[in-house]
Amino acid sequence: MDTNLPKSNHPRVVIIGCGFGGMRLAQSLKHDPVQVVVIDRHNYHNFQPLLYQVATGALEADSIAYPIRKIFAGQKNFFYRMADVEHVDTANNRVHTNIGEVSYDYLVVATGSLTNFFGIESIERNAMQIKSIPNALNLRSYIFQNFEKALLKEDPAQRQALMNIVVVGGGPTGVEISGSLAEMRRTVLPKDYPELDLKQMNIILVEAGPALLGPMSQKSQQEALRYLQELGVDVRLNTGIKRFEDCRAYYTETDFIPTENLIWAAGVNGAALPGLPEQVVTRNKRINVNSWNQVEGFENVFAIGDVANMVTDDMPKGMPMLAPVAQQQAEHLADNFRRMIRREQPVPFKYFNKGVMAIVARNKAVVDLPKDVHFRGFLGWLTWLFVHLMTLVGFRNKVVAFVDWAFSYFASDQALRLIIRPFNRRDMKDDKGKRAAEHQVATPQYNPTPPAIQTPAA
Ligand SMILES: Cc1cc2nc3c(=O)[nH]c(=O)nc-3n(C[C@H](O)[C@H](O)[C@H](O)COP(=O)(O)OP(=O)(O)OC[C@H]3O[C@@H](n4cnc5c(N)ncnc54)[C@H](O)[C@@H]3O)c2cc1C
Incomplete structure (x- = not known):
C-alpha cells in the first residue's frame, strides 16, 4: 500500500522528519521537478531551543510549534503523511510506517536525536x-x-x-x-x-x-x-x-x-532508523554520511541534521548537533539534488558557524x-x-x-x-514510548539523615 500518495512523473524525495533539517529541505525543493513527501509522527514542527521555556511556564506550548500543513500550504509538490517510520527497506526503496508503506526514489533521514540515558x-x-x-x-x-x-x-x-x-x-x-x-x-x-x-x-x-x-x-x-x-x-x-x-x-x-x-539533560543520541546496515550507524546512533550527506554505500539515501554523522578535518567528532547545521545541510542537499538531476558532481558541505549563545536569566x-x-x-x-x-x-x-x-x-x-x-x-516516556508503561511512581523513602545541601541565599 502506498498510503494514497499521488503518482508523479517526477522523482519522489521522501523526507523522514520535519524538524529543522527536514522542514528546510522540503521548503528548498519548492520549485524543483520533484515530488516531496514528508513523514513525521507529529503534525507540527517543534522549535526545540525554546522547550525549556514551556517547561518553566515562560511560553505557551502553542507558540513554539507550528502545523506542518500550514507551513507548506500552497507548495504544490509537497505531500505530508503523519506516521511513525518503523524501518527502511533500502533493497526495495521503501519506508515502512505504522500507516503503510511509502516508496521513494531518494530518501532523506532527518529524524534528529533522542535523549541518551547512557543505559542507566x-x-x-x-x-x-x-x-x-x-x-x-x-x-x-x-x-x-x-x-x-x-x-x-x-x-x-x-x-x-x-x-x-x-x-x-x-x-x-x-x-x-x-x-x-x-x-x-x-x-x-x-x-x-x-x-x-x-x-x-x-x-x-x-x-x-x-x-x-x-x-x-x-x-x-x-x-x-x-x-x-x-x-x-x-x-x-x-x-x-x-x-x-x-x-x-x-x-x-x-x-x-x-x-x-531530576531533569536529565546530559546527552543525546542520533535517532537512526532500523533497516540501515549496522556498519553505517555509529555507537551513538548517528548515520555515517559523506561530505554531501549521502549515506555510506548508497546512491539514493541521505541523512541530515542531528542524525547525520559527517566527519571533516576540522570536525573529527562530527558536526555539532545544532539547528543551523541541520538547516545548512538541508539547503546544501537541495542544491546537490539539483546538481544530481543535471548529472553534475555534488559539492561538499561546509558549515558556516554564525556563533553560539546561551541564556541564563x-x-x-x-x-x-x-x-x-x-x-x-x-x-x-x-x-x-x-x-x-x-x-x-x-x-x-x-x-x-x-x-x-x-x-x-x-x-x-x-x-x-x-x-x-x-x-x-x-x-x-519519550517519543518512542520506550519506558515501561506499567511503571508506577516510586514510593518516597527518605534517608533519615540526608546529606547537607548548600542552601542558596534568600
Ligand atoms: C531542549 C533543547 C534545546 C536546544 N537548544 C538549541 C539551541 O539553543 N540552539 C541550537 O542550535 N540547537 C539547539 N538544540 C538542538 C536543535 O534543536 C537540533 O540540533 C535540531 O532540532 C536538529 O534538527 P533535525 O532536523 O536534525 O532534527 P529535529 O529538529 O529533532 O527533528 C526531527 C523530526 O523527526 C521526527 N521523527 C523522528 N523519528 C521519527 C520517526 N521514526 N518517524 C516519524 N518522524 C520521526 C520528529 O518528530 C521530529 O519532528 C536544542 C535541542 C533541545 C532538545
Whole structure:
C-alpha cells in the first residue's frame, strides 16, 4: 500500500522528519521537478531551543510549534503523511510506517536525536527529559504538582525532596533550565506559595565535566557559572549522577541528593532508523554520511541534521548537533539534488558557524561569535531574544512569544503555571514510548539523615 500518495512523473524525495533539517529541505525543493513527501509522527514542527521555556511556564506550548500543513500550504509538490517510520527497506526503496508503506526514489533521514540515558535504567525510568512538547508540559505540571504536595507534608525532609530540583548536564539546556527555575524561585513561587519556605528549595546543576557549556569559550563558561551562582544555583562540576531511585539522586554509590525532580539533560543520541546496515550507524546512533550527506554505500539515501554523522578535518567528532547545521545541510542537499538531476558532481558541505549563545536569566546571557568575539549581560540577553524571536516559525508565534516575554519582564511574573497533565511518571516516556508503561511512581523513602545541601541565599 502506498498510503494514497499521488503518482508523479517526477522523482519522489521522501523526507523522514520535519524538524529543522527536514522542514528546510522540503521548503528548498519548492520549485524543483520533484515530488516531496514528508513523514513525521507529529503534525507540527517543534522549535526545540525554546522547550525549556514551556517547561518553566515562560511560553505557551502553542507558540513554539507550528502545523506542518500550514507551513507548506500552497507548495504544490509537497505531500505530508503523519506516521511513525518503523524501518527502511533500502533493497526495495521503501519506508515502512505504522500507516503503510511509502516508496521513494531518494530518501532523506532527518529524524534528529533522542535523549541518551547512557543505559542507566533507573534514570530512564524515573527522570524527566526535555525533548518534546509533551515532555516540557509534563515537566511543568510535575514540578508544580510537587509544590502542591509539599504543602501537605509535615516532615521537612519529605517536603524538601519534593521541592529540590536536580538538573543533570551543564550544556546549554541544563544551564538554561537551571537559570529559569532559579528565576521562578525568586519571582513566581514566593507569590504562589507563601506558606512554603523557599530557602529549602535547592536547584542543583550537576555536570560530569570540569566546566559548564562545554563547546563555548572559557569566558562564556565562567560567566555562565557566575550568573548561576548569583542566582543561588548549586553548581557541582566533575560530578555525575549514577542512579536515581526512591527519590534519591546518587552521585556516589552511597551519597545522594534527596529529590523527586531530576531533569536529565546530559546527552543525546542520533535517532537512526532500523533497516540501515549496522556498519553505517555509529555507537551513538548517528548515520555515517559523506561530505554531501549521502549515506555510506548508497546512491539514493541521505541523512541530515542531528542524525547525520559527517566527519571533516576540522570536525573529527562530527558536526555539532545544532539547528543551523541541520538547516545548512538541508539547503546544501537541495542544491546537490539539483546538481544530481543535471548529472553534475555534488559539492561538499561546509558549515558556516554564525556563533553560539546561551541564556541564563533576564539580562544574563552569553554569546560567542566567530573571530573570538564574546559578549554577555543585557546585550547578550537582547541578542538571544532577537535571534530566537526571528527564527520562530510563524508570525503568530513570534507575536505571542514577544508578548509573553514582555509580560514576564515587566511584571516579573509568568502567566503559565497550570497543572494540565496527570501526575504520573509513566507519562514521561519519550517519543518512542520506550519506558515501561506499567511503571508506577516510586514510593518516597527518605534517608533519615540526608546529606547537607548548600542552601542558596534568600
Ligand atoms: C531542549 C533543547 C534545546 C536546544 N537548544 C538549541 C539551541 O539553543 N540552539 C541550537 O542550535 N540547537 C539547539 N538544540 C538542538 C536543535 O534543536 C537540533 O540540533 C535540531 O532540532 C536538529 O534538527 P533535525 O532536523 O536534525 O532534527 P529535529 O529538529 O529533532 O527533528 C526531527 C523530526 O523527526 C521526527 N521523527 C523522528 N523519528 C521519527 C520517526 N521514526 N518517524 C516519524 N518522524 C520521526 C520528529 O518528530 C521530529 O519532528 C536544542 C535541542 C533541545 C532538545
